[in-house]
Each structure stands twice: as structure tokens, then as C-alpha cells.
Amino acid sequence: MTVDLDAMSLKELRDLRNKLDRAISTFEDRRKREALAAVESAAREFGFNLAELTAARPARSKVAAKYANPQDPSATWTGRGRKPRWVQEALDSGKKLEDLEI
Known part of the structure; x- marks a missing residue:
């Protein structure tokens, strides 16, 4: 055509x-x-x-935060995944991860 x-x-x-x-x-x-x-x-x-x-799969439940930044308690971390900068800085300054626990 x-x-x-x-x-x-x-x-x-x-x-x-x-x-x-x-x-x-x-x-x-x-x-x-x-x-x-x-x-x-x-x-x-x-x-x-x-x-x-x-069918929709159930969403994963949120994991509770285990660690908080002593200078800014609103900054938290669950302990999963990459460490936030504030966690690494605290560890580099001689603190232990247990010191940051909530």
C-alpha cells in the first residue's frame, strides 16, 4: 500500500x-x-x-534504631548497612559502638 x-x-x-x-x-x-x-x-x-x-507482599517491618548520635539524638542508626559518618567519627575518636547504644 x-x-x-x-x-x-x-x-x-x-x-x-x-x-x-x-x-x-x-x-x-x-x-x-x-x-x-x-x-x-x-x-x-x-x-x-x-x-x-x-497479590501485594507484606511490607517489611521497620527495624528499630540501636544507636544515636550523642551530639544530635535525632540522628540514629539501626546497625545495618553502611555506618553513618557520625558513627565512624566516634569510633575513630576512641569510642566504642556500645557507647552509642540507645
């Missing part, structure tokens, strides 16, 4: 664009429905339904 865009009027070009937009949207919707059907089928093969597999 060859379309001579140069020979078309502005109205014809806009109509063509609208038809293309609708065709693309319809195509994408159809592909999404096909993908969803395939995923649901795969879930059934494993004995699940899609809702079971996509």
Missing part, C-alpha cells in the same frame, strides 16, 4: 493521522489482552490464578 502524502490536503493528513492513532491503540489493546491471557494460562499450568501471584 503506497500513500502519496505530498498529494494529500491538510484535512486528509489529519484524518489519516487520527485513523493511525486509533489503529495503533486498538493494536496495543489487543496485544495486552493476548499477553494477559498468556500469563493467566501459564499461572493455571502451575496451579495458581493470576491474582494469587500478583
Whole structure:
């Protein structure tokens, strides 16, 4: 199918664009429905339904802070992950981690 865009009027070009937009949207919707059907089928093969597999997992509970900055008690650390600068500075100055415990 060859379309001579140069020979078309502005109205014809806009109509063509609208038809293309609708065709693309319809195509994408159809592909999404096909993908969803395939995923649901795969879930059934494993004995699940899609809702079971996509249900939100419970969020991890927050870990309580174990250490606080003596100069700024609002600055806390749980003891997990990288040490904050204030913890490292306290350790470098001769304090022990136990000295910073809450």
C-alpha cells in the first residue's frame, strides 16, 4: 500500500493521522489482552490464578534504631548497612559502638 502524502490536503493528513492513532491503540489493546491471557494460562499450568501471584507482599517491618548520635539524638542508626559518618567519627575518636547504644 503506497500513500502519496505530498498529494494529500491538510484535512486528509489529519484524518489519516487520527485513523493511525486509533489503529495503533486498538493494536496495543489487543496485544495486552493476548499477553494477559498468556500469563493467566501459564499461572493455571502451575496451579495458581493470576491474582494469587500478583497479590501485594507484606511490607517489611521497620527495624528499630540501636544507636544515636550523642551530639544530635535525632540522628540514629539501626546497625545495618553502611555506618553513618557520625558513627565512624566516634569510633575513630576512641569510642566504642556500645557507647552509642540507645
